[in-house]
Amino acid sequence: MRKRKSGTPFEIAVMDIQKLIDPNSIVSHDEKIIDKYGHPRQFDVVIRGELGGRKLLGVIECKDWKAKVDLPVVDAFITKMRDINANFGMIFSNSGFTSRAIEKCVENDIGVKSLLQNDTLSTKVKIMYHVYMKCYDWRNFKVRMFGTGSANWDPETTINDMFINGQNLLEWFQHHLDSMPNLEIEGPYEKEVKFSSPQVVQARGHSVVVERLVFMATRVMQLKHTDTDIKGDGIFDWGENSMSFPENWTIEMRVPDDPSQWEDYDGPIREGFDIRFGVTAIQYNKEHPPLKIEEL
Structure with a gap:
Protein backbone atom coordinates (compact mmCIF):
# COMPACT_ATOMS: atom_id res chain seq x y z
CA MET A 1 0.00 0.00 0.00
CA LEU A 121 -7.30 24.70 12.45
CA SER A 122 -6.05 23.63 9.02
CA THR A 123 -4.89 27.09 7.96
CA LYS A 124 -1.72 28.46 9.50
CA VAL A 125 -1.51 31.62 7.42
CA LYS A 126 -3.72 34.59 8.28
CA ILE A 127 -4.63 37.13 5.64
CA MET A 128 -4.98 40.47 7.39
CA TYR A 129 -7.01 43.35 5.99
CA HIS A 130 -7.13 46.92 7.20
CA VAL A 131 -10.74 47.91 7.82
CA TYR A 132 -12.14 51.42 8.14
CA MET A 133 -15.33 52.55 9.83
CA LYS A 134 -17.20 55.82 9.56
CA CYS A 135 -18.68 56.21 13.01
CA TYR A 136 -21.62 58.63 13.07
CA ASP A 137 -22.59 60.04 16.44
CA TRP A 138 -25.51 62.31 17.42
CA ARG A 139 -24.62 64.98 19.97
CA ASN A 140 -25.82 68.29 21.45
CA PHE A 141 -29.50 67.39 21.84
CA LYS A 142 -31.70 70.46 22.35
CA VAL A 143 -35.32 71.53 21.93
CA ARG A 144 -36.99 74.90 21.39
CA MET A 145 -40.53 75.46 22.62
CA PHE A 146 -43.07 77.79 21.02
CA GLY A 147 -46.34 78.66 22.76
CA THR A 148 -48.49 81.42 24.21
CA GLY A 149 -48.43 82.93 27.66
CA SER A 150 -45.62 83.19 30.20
CA ALA A 151 -43.64 80.26 31.60
CA ASN A 152 -41.83 79.75 34.89
CA TRP A 153 -38.88 77.60 33.84
CA ASP A 154 -35.69 76.32 35.50
CA PRO A 155 -32.75 77.60 33.37
CA GLU A 156 -30.85 74.34 34.03
CA THR A 157 -33.55 72.27 32.36
CA THR A 158 -32.39 70.07 29.47
CA ILE A 159 -34.28 68.02 26.91
CA ASN A 160 -33.67 64.96 29.08
CA ASP A 161 -35.81 66.54 31.84
CA MET A 162 -38.82 67.29 29.61
CA PHE A 163 -41.98 65.19 29.25
CA ILE A 164 -45.31 65.24 27.40
CA ASN A 165 -47.98 62.86 28.74
CA GLY A 166 -45.23 61.05 30.64
CA GLN A 167 -43.13 60.60 27.49
CA ASN A 168 -39.53 61.80 27.66
CA LEU A 169 -38.78 64.18 24.77
CA LEU A 170 -35.20 63.00 24.40
CA GLU A 171 -36.31 59.38 24.00
CA TRP A 172 -38.81 60.42 21.33
CA PHE A 173 -36.17 62.42 19.44
CA GLN A 174 -33.65 59.59 19.77
CA HIS A 175 -36.19 57.13 18.37
CA HIS A 176 -36.87 59.51 15.47
CA LEU A 177 -33.16 59.77 14.64
CA ASP A 178 -32.73 56.01 14.86
CA SER A 179 -35.61 55.41 12.42
CA MET A 180 -34.22 57.78 9.79
CA PRO A 181 -32.65 56.33 6.63
CA ASN A 182 -28.95 55.68 7.09
CA LEU A 183 -27.87 58.87 5.37
CA GLU A 184 -24.29 60.08 5.57
CA ILE A 185 -25.33 63.49 6.83
CA GLU A 186 -23.09 65.56 9.07
CA GLY A 187 -23.60 68.80 10.96
CA PRO A 188 -26.74 70.38 12.47
CA TYR A 189 -30.15 68.74 12.09
CA GLU A 190 -33.60 70.06 13.04
CA LYS A 191 -36.99 68.40 13.33
CA GLU A 192 -40.11 70.54 13.82
CA VAL A 193 -43.24 69.08 15.43
CA LYS A 194 -46.52 71.03 15.23
CA PHE A 195 -49.36 69.90 17.47
CA SER A 196 -53.00 69.76 16.38
CA SER A 197 -53.88 71.13 19.84
CA PRO A 198 -51.68 72.74 22.52
CA GLN A 199 -49.70 70.32 24.68
CA VAL A 200 -48.30 70.61 28.19
CA VAL A 201 -44.55 70.12 28.61
CA GLN A 202 -43.49 69.26 32.16
CA ALA A 203 -39.99 69.47 33.61
CA ARG A 204 -38.58 69.73 37.15
CA GLY A 205 -41.95 70.52 38.70
CA HIS A 206 -42.79 73.23 36.16
CA SER A 207 -45.06 73.13 33.13
CA VAL A 208 -45.63 75.16 29.99
CA VAL A 209 -48.21 75.00 27.19
CA VAL A 210 -46.66 74.71 23.74
CA GLU A 211 -47.98 74.69 20.18
CA ARG A 212 -44.86 73.38 18.48
CA LEU A 213 -41.38 72.08 19.25
CA VAL A 214 -38.14 72.24 17.27
CA PHE A 215 -35.72 69.44 18.11
CA MET A 216 -32.03 69.97 17.34
CA ALA A 217 -28.94 67.76 17.29
CA THR A 218 -25.54 67.66 15.63
CA ARG A 219 -24.21 64.65 13.78
CA VAL A 220 -20.45 64.17 13.72
CA MET A 221 -18.35 61.57 11.93
CA GLN A 222 -15.20 60.00 13.33
CA LEU A 223 -13.12 57.78 11.06
CA LYS A 224 -11.82 54.68 12.85
CA HIS A 225 -9.76 51.68 11.80
CA THR A 226 -8.69 48.20 12.85
CA ASP A 227 -7.17 45.02 11.40
CA THR A 228 -9.05 41.78 10.79
CA ASP A 229 -8.30 38.38 9.31
CA ILE A 230 -10.31 36.88 6.45
CA LYS A 231 -11.76 33.37 6.38
CA GLY A 232 -13.49 31.66 3.48
CA ASP A 233 -13.01 29.09 0.75
CA GLY A 234 -10.80 30.90 -1.71
CA ILE A 235 -7.24 31.78 -2.66
CA PHE A 236 -4.97 34.64 -1.63
CA ASP A 237 -2.37 35.82 -4.17
CA TRP A 238 0.78 37.07 -2.44
CA GLY A 239 2.21 38.57 -5.62
CA GLU A 240 -0.91 40.61 -6.43
CA ASN A 241 -2.03 41.08 -2.80
CA SER A 242 -5.55 40.07 -3.81
CA MET A 243 -8.10 37.32 -3.22
CA SER A 244 -10.19 35.18 -5.58
CA PHE A 245 -13.23 33.10 -4.72
CA PRO A 246 -15.43 30.53 -6.47
CA GLU A 247 -18.89 31.42 -7.76
CA ASN A 248 -21.42 31.94 -4.95
CA TRP A 249 -18.56 32.29 -2.47
CA THR A 250 -18.80 33.50 1.09
CA ILE A 251 -16.19 34.97 3.39
CA GLU A 252 -16.14 35.60 7.11
CA MET A 253 -14.60 38.71 8.58
CA ARG A 254 -14.77 39.41 12.30
CA VAL A 255 -14.53 42.99 13.48
CA PRO A 256 -15.33 44.52 16.89
CA ASP A 257 -18.95 45.72 17.02
CA ASP A 258 -18.14 48.17 19.82
CA PRO A 259 -16.76 51.42 18.30
CA SER A 260 -14.70 52.03 21.45
CA GLN A 261 -12.55 49.03 20.48
CA TRP A 262 -11.57 50.71 17.20
CA GLU A 263 -8.77 53.29 17.00
CA ASP A 264 -9.46 56.86 15.85
CA TYR A 265 -7.96 57.59 12.46
CA ASP A 266 -7.50 60.81 10.47
CA GLY A 267 -5.31 59.67 7.57
CA PRO A 268 -6.13 58.62 4.00
CA ILE A 269 -8.17 55.47 3.38
CA ARG A 270 -5.93 52.84 1.83
CA GLU A 271 -7.11 49.92 -0.29
CA GLY A 272 -9.37 47.59 1.69
CA PHE A 273 -12.85 47.52 3.12
CA ASP A 274 -14.80 50.65 3.99
CA ILE A 275 -17.47 49.88 6.58
CA ARG A 276 -20.09 52.46 7.54
CA PHE A 277 -21.37 52.01 11.04
CA GLY A 278 -23.76 54.36 12.85
CA VAL A 279 -23.94 54.80 16.61
CA THR A 280 -25.84 57.18 18.85
CA ALA A 281 -24.67 59.01 21.92
CA ILE A 282 -27.58 58.10 24.23
CA GLN A 283 -29.32 54.74 24.53
CA TYR A 284 -33.08 54.30 24.92
CA ASN A 285 -35.52 51.44 25.36
CA LYS A 286 -36.07 50.09 21.86
CA GLU A 287 -38.46 47.36 23.02
CA HIS A 288 -41.10 49.96 23.92
CA PRO A 289 -41.35 52.61 21.18
CA PRO A 290 -42.12 56.06 22.58
CA LEU A 291 -45.40 57.90 22.24
CA LYS A 292 -45.97 59.35 18.75
CA ILE A 293 -45.66 62.97 19.81
CA GLU A 294 -45.95 64.19 16.22
CA GLU A 295 -49.54 62.84 16.09
CA LEU A 296 -50.77 64.77 19.13
Whole structure:
Protein backbone atom coordinates (compact mmCIF):
# COMPACT_ATOMS: atom_id res chain seq x y z
CA MET A 1 0.00 0.00 0.00
CA ARG A 2 1.27 3.45 -0.93
CA LYS A 3 2.22 5.57 2.07
CA ARG A 4 0.07 8.66 2.43
CA LYS A 5 1.97 11.95 2.40
CA SER A 6 1.48 14.30 5.33
CA GLY A 7 0.45 17.16 3.04
CA THR A 8 -2.30 15.26 1.22
CA PRO A 9 -5.35 16.94 2.89
CA PHE A 10 -3.95 20.35 2.02
CA GLU A 11 -3.27 19.28 -1.58
CA ILE A 12 -6.79 17.92 -1.99
CA ALA A 13 -8.25 21.15 -0.60
CA VAL A 14 -6.23 23.15 -3.15
CA MET A 15 -7.44 20.84 -5.92
CA ASP A 16 -11.08 21.23 -4.86
CA ILE A 17 -10.86 25.03 -4.82
CA GLN A 18 -9.24 25.04 -8.26
CA LYS A 19 -12.11 22.94 -9.58
CA LEU A 20 -14.60 25.47 -8.24
CA ILE A 21 -12.75 28.47 -9.67
CA ASP A 22 -12.39 26.90 -13.13
CA PRO A 23 -15.16 24.27 -13.47
CA ASN A 24 -14.28 23.61 -17.14
CA SER A 25 -10.77 22.42 -16.37
CA ILE A 26 -9.65 18.90 -15.47
CA VAL A 27 -7.87 18.86 -12.13
CA SER A 28 -5.98 15.86 -10.76
CA HIS A 29 -4.07 15.18 -7.57
CA ASP A 30 -0.60 13.64 -7.05
CA GLU A 31 0.14 12.98 -10.72
CA LYS A 32 3.44 12.01 -12.37
CA ILE A 33 4.30 13.52 -15.76
CA ILE A 34 7.19 12.34 -17.95
CA ASP A 35 9.63 15.22 -18.56
CA LYS A 36 11.65 15.94 -21.70
CA TYR A 37 14.44 13.68 -20.41
CA GLY A 38 12.12 10.71 -19.98
CA HIS A 39 11.98 10.98 -16.19
CA PRO A 40 8.70 10.87 -14.22
CA ARG A 41 8.15 14.10 -12.25
CA GLN A 42 5.59 14.24 -9.46
CA PHE A 43 3.21 17.19 -9.06
CA ASP A 44 0.77 17.73 -6.22
CA VAL A 45 -1.99 19.18 -8.42
CA VAL A 46 -2.22 19.18 -12.23
CA ILE A 47 -4.65 21.36 -14.20
CA ARG A 48 -5.57 20.76 -17.84
CA GLY A 49 -7.75 23.16 -19.79
CA GLU A 50 -8.13 25.13 -22.99
CA LEU A 51 -7.77 28.78 -23.97
CA GLY A 52 -8.73 29.88 -27.48
CA GLY A 53 -8.69 26.26 -28.66
CA ARG A 54 -5.17 25.72 -27.34
CA LYS A 55 -4.55 23.11 -24.68
CA LEU A 56 -2.95 24.36 -21.49
CA LEU A 57 -1.07 22.49 -18.79
CA GLY A 58 -0.69 23.91 -15.31
CA VAL A 59 1.03 22.46 -12.25
CA ILE A 60 0.82 23.29 -8.55
CA GLU A 61 3.25 22.63 -5.73
CA CYS A 62 1.66 22.49 -2.25
CA LYS A 63 3.67 23.14 0.90
CA ASP A 64 1.83 22.45 4.14
CA TRP A 65 4.74 23.53 6.31
CA LYS A 66 5.21 25.41 9.56
CA ALA A 67 7.86 27.61 7.92
CA LYS A 68 7.47 29.99 4.99
CA VAL A 69 8.43 28.76 1.54
CA ASP A 70 11.91 30.01 0.61
CA LEU A 71 14.06 30.31 -2.52
CA PRO A 72 15.27 26.66 -2.88
CA VAL A 73 11.69 25.41 -3.23
CA VAL A 74 10.99 28.00 -5.91
CA ASP A 75 14.16 27.20 -7.88
CA ALA A 76 13.42 23.47 -7.84
CA PHE A 77 9.81 24.00 -8.92
CA ILE A 78 10.77 26.29 -11.82
CA THR A 79 13.20 23.66 -13.12
CA LYS A 80 10.68 20.84 -12.79
CA MET A 81 7.97 22.92 -14.43
CA ARG A 82 10.13 23.84 -17.43
CA ASP A 83 11.20 20.22 -17.91
CA ILE A 84 7.59 19.22 -18.69
CA ASN A 85 6.84 22.40 -20.71
CA ALA A 86 4.02 23.50 -18.40
CA ASN A 87 2.17 26.63 -19.47
CA PHE A 88 1.78 27.97 -15.96
CA GLY A 89 2.65 27.07 -12.40
CA MET A 90 1.64 27.98 -8.87
CA ILE A 91 3.03 27.32 -5.42
CA PHE A 92 0.59 27.09 -2.53
CA SER A 93 1.90 27.60 0.98
CA ASN A 94 -0.10 27.23 4.16
CA SER A 95 2.42 29.41 6.02
CA GLY A 96 3.25 32.10 3.46
CA PHE A 97 6.45 32.95 1.58
CA THR A 98 9.71 34.77 2.20
CA SER A 99 10.11 38.06 0.36
CA ARG A 100 12.88 36.71 -1.88
CA ALA A 101 10.75 33.68 -2.78
CA ILE A 102 7.92 36.00 -3.84
CA GLU A 103 10.32 38.12 -5.91
CA LYS A 104 11.68 35.06 -7.73
CA CYS A 105 8.19 33.75 -8.45
CA VAL A 106 6.95 37.10 -9.75
CA GLU A 107 9.99 37.37 -12.06
CA ASN A 108 9.20 33.93 -13.49
CA ASP A 109 5.39 34.30 -13.63
CA ILE A 110 4.87 31.70 -10.91
CA GLY A 111 1.77 32.20 -8.80
CA VAL A 112 2.42 32.48 -5.06
CA LYS A 113 -0.79 31.69 -3.25
CA SER A 114 -2.29 30.56 0.04
CA LEU A 115 -5.50 28.65 0.58
CA LEU A 116 -8.20 30.36 2.60
CA GLN A 117 -10.43 27.94 4.49
CA ASN A 118 -13.26 28.23 6.98
CA ASP A 119 -11.50 25.63 9.08
CA THR A 120 -8.95 27.78 10.91
CA LEU A 121 -7.30 24.70 12.45
CA SER A 122 -6.05 23.63 9.02
CA THR A 123 -4.89 27.09 7.96
CA LYS A 124 -1.72 28.46 9.50
CA VAL A 125 -1.51 31.62 7.42
CA LYS A 126 -3.72 34.59 8.28
CA ILE A 127 -4.63 37.13 5.64
CA MET A 128 -4.98 40.47 7.39
CA TYR A 129 -7.01 43.35 5.99
CA HIS A 130 -7.13 46.92 7.20
CA VAL A 131 -10.74 47.91 7.82
CA TYR A 132 -12.14 51.42 8.14
CA MET A 133 -15.33 52.55 9.83
CA LYS A 134 -17.20 55.82 9.56
CA CYS A 135 -18.68 56.21 13.01
CA TYR A 136 -21.62 58.63 13.07
CA ASP A 137 -22.59 60.04 16.44
CA TRP A 138 -25.51 62.31 17.42
CA ARG A 139 -24.62 64.98 19.97
CA ASN A 140 -25.82 68.29 21.45
CA PHE A 141 -29.50 67.39 21.84
CA LYS A 142 -31.70 70.46 22.35
CA VAL A 143 -35.32 71.53 21.93
CA ARG A 144 -36.99 74.90 21.39
CA MET A 145 -40.53 75.46 22.62
CA PHE A 146 -43.07 77.79 21.02
CA GLY A 147 -46.34 78.66 22.76
CA THR A 148 -48.49 81.42 24.21
CA GLY A 149 -48.43 82.93 27.66
CA SER A 150 -45.62 83.19 30.20
CA ALA A 151 -43.64 80.26 31.60
CA ASN A 152 -41.83 79.75 34.89
CA TRP A 153 -38.88 77.60 33.84
CA ASP A 154 -35.69 76.32 35.50
CA PRO A 155 -32.75 77.60 33.37
CA GLU A 156 -30.85 74.34 34.03
CA THR A 157 -33.55 72.27 32.36
CA THR A 158 -32.39 70.07 29.47
CA ILE A 159 -34.28 68.02 26.91
CA ASN A 160 -33.67 64.96 29.08
CA ASP A 161 -35.81 66.54 31.84
CA MET A 162 -38.82 67.29 29.61
CA PHE A 163 -41.98 65.19 29.25
CA ILE A 164 -45.31 65.24 27.40
CA ASN A 165 -47.98 62.86 28.74
CA GLY A 166 -45.23 61.05 30.64
CA GLN A 167 -43.13 60.60 27.49
CA ASN A 168 -39.53 61.80 27.66
CA LEU A 169 -38.78 64.18 24.77
CA LEU A 170 -35.20 63.00 24.40
CA GLU A 171 -36.31 59.38 24.00
CA TRP A 172 -38.81 60.42 21.33
CA PHE A 173 -36.17 62.42 19.44
CA GLN A 174 -33.65 59.59 19.77
CA HIS A 175 -36.19 57.13 18.37
CA HIS A 176 -36.87 59.51 15.47
CA LEU A 177 -33.16 59.77 14.64
CA ASP A 178 -32.73 56.01 14.86
CA SER A 179 -35.61 55.41 12.42
CA MET A 180 -34.22 57.78 9.79
CA PRO A 181 -32.65 56.33 6.63
CA ASN A 182 -28.95 55.68 7.09
CA LEU A 183 -27.87 58.87 5.37
CA GLU A 184 -24.29 60.08 5.57
CA ILE A 185 -25.33 63.49 6.83
CA GLU A 186 -23.09 65.56 9.07
CA GLY A 187 -23.60 68.80 10.96
CA PRO A 188 -26.74 70.38 12.47
CA TYR A 189 -30.15 68.74 12.09
CA GLU A 190 -33.60 70.06 13.04
CA LYS A 191 -36.99 68.40 13.33
CA GLU A 192 -40.11 70.54 13.82
CA VAL A 193 -43.24 69.08 15.43
CA LYS A 194 -46.52 71.03 15.23
CA PHE A 195 -49.36 69.90 17.47
CA SER A 196 -53.00 69.76 16.38
CA SER A 197 -53.88 71.13 19.84
CA PRO A 198 -51.68 72.74 22.52
CA GLN A 199 -49.70 70.32 24.68
CA VAL A 200 -48.30 70.61 28.19
CA VAL A 201 -44.55 70.12 28.61
CA GLN A 202 -43.49 69.26 32.16
CA ALA A 203 -39.99 69.47 33.61
CA ARG A 204 -38.58 69.73 37.15
CA GLY A 205 -41.95 70.52 38.70
CA HIS A 206 -42.79 73.23 36.16
CA SER A 207 -45.06 73.13 33.13
CA VAL A 208 -45.63 75.16 29.99
CA VAL A 209 -48.21 75.00 27.19
CA VAL A 210 -46.66 74.71 23.74
CA GLU A 211 -47.98 74.69 20.18
CA ARG A 212 -44.86 73.38 18.48
CA LEU A 213 -41.38 72.08 19.25
CA VAL A 214 -38.14 72.24 17.27
CA PHE A 215 -35.72 69.44 18.11
CA MET A 216 -32.03 69.97 17.34
CA ALA A 217 -28.94 67.76 17.29
CA THR A 218 -25.54 67.66 15.63
CA ARG A 219 -24.21 64.65 13.78
CA VAL A 220 -20.45 64.17 13.72
CA MET A 221 -18.35 61.57 11.93
CA GLN A 222 -15.20 60.00 13.33
CA LEU A 223 -13.12 57.78 11.06
CA LYS A 224 -11.82 54.68 12.85
CA HIS A 225 -9.76 51.68 11.80
CA THR A 226 -8.69 48.20 12.85
CA ASP A 227 -7.17 45.02 11.40
CA THR A 228 -9.05 41.78 10.79
CA ASP A 229 -8.30 38.38 9.31
CA ILE A 230 -10.31 36.88 6.45
CA LYS A 231 -11.76 33.37 6.38
CA GLY A 232 -13.49 31.66 3.48
CA ASP A 233 -13.01 29.09 0.75
CA GLY A 234 -10.80 30.90 -1.71
CA ILE A 235 -7.24 31.78 -2.66
CA PHE A 236 -4.97 34.64 -1.63
CA ASP A 237 -2.37 35.82 -4.17
CA TRP A 238 0.78 37.07 -2.44
CA GLY A 239 2.21 38.57 -5.62
CA GLU A 240 -0.91 40.61 -6.43
CA ASN A 241 -2.03 41.08 -2.80
CA SER A 242 -5.55 40.07 -3.81
CA MET A 243 -8.10 37.32 -3.22
CA SER A 244 -10.19 35.18 -5.58
CA PHE A 245 -13.23 33.10 -4.72
CA PRO A 246 -15.43 30.53 -6.47
CA GLU A 247 -18.89 31.42 -7.76
CA ASN A 248 -21.42 31.94 -4.95
CA TRP A 249 -18.56 32.29 -2.47
CA THR A 250 -18.80 33.50 1.09
CA ILE A 251 -16.19 34.97 3.39
CA GLU A 252 -16.14 35.60 7.11
CA MET A 253 -14.60 38.71 8.58
CA ARG A 254 -14.77 39.41 12.30
CA VAL A 255 -14.53 42.99 13.48
CA PRO A 256 -15.33 44.52 16.89
CA ASP A 257 -18.95 45.72 17.02
CA ASP A 258 -18.14 48.17 19.82
CA PRO A 259 -16.76 51.42 18.30
CA SER A 260 -14.70 52.03 21.45
CA GLN A 261 -12.55 49.03 20.48
CA TRP A 262 -11.57 50.71 17.20
CA GLU A 263 -8.77 53.29 17.00
CA ASP A 264 -9.46 56.86 15.85
CA TYR A 265 -7.96 57.59 12.46
CA ASP A 266 -7.50 60.81 10.47
CA GLY A 267 -5.31 59.67 7.57
CA PRO A 268 -6.13 58.62 4.00
CA ILE A 269 -8.17 55.47 3.38
CA ARG A 270 -5.93 52.84 1.83
CA GLU A 271 -7.11 49.92 -0.29
CA GLY A 272 -9.37 47.59 1.69
CA PHE A 273 -12.85 47.52 3.12
CA ASP A 274 -14.80 50.65 3.99
CA ILE A 275 -17.47 49.88 6.58
CA ARG A 276 -20.09 52.46 7.54
CA PHE A 277 -21.37 52.01 11.04
CA GLY A 278 -23.76 54.36 12.85
CA VAL A 279 -23.94 54.80 16.61
CA THR A 280 -25.84 57.18 18.85
CA ALA A 281 -24.67 59.01 21.92
CA ILE A 282 -27.58 58.10 24.23
CA GLN A 283 -29.32 54.74 24.53
CA TYR A 284 -33.08 54.30 24.92
CA ASN A 285 -35.52 51.44 25.36
CA LYS A 286 -36.07 50.09 21.86
CA GLU A 287 -38.46 47.36 23.02
CA HIS A 288 -41.10 49.96 23.92
CA PRO A 289 -41.35 52.61 21.18
CA PRO A 290 -42.12 56.06 22.58
CA LEU A 291 -45.40 57.90 22.24
CA LYS A 292 -45.97 59.35 18.75
CA ILE A 293 -45.66 62.97 19.81
CA GLU A 294 -45.95 64.19 16.22
CA GLU A 295 -49.54 62.84 16.09
CA LEU A 296 -50.77 64.77 19.13
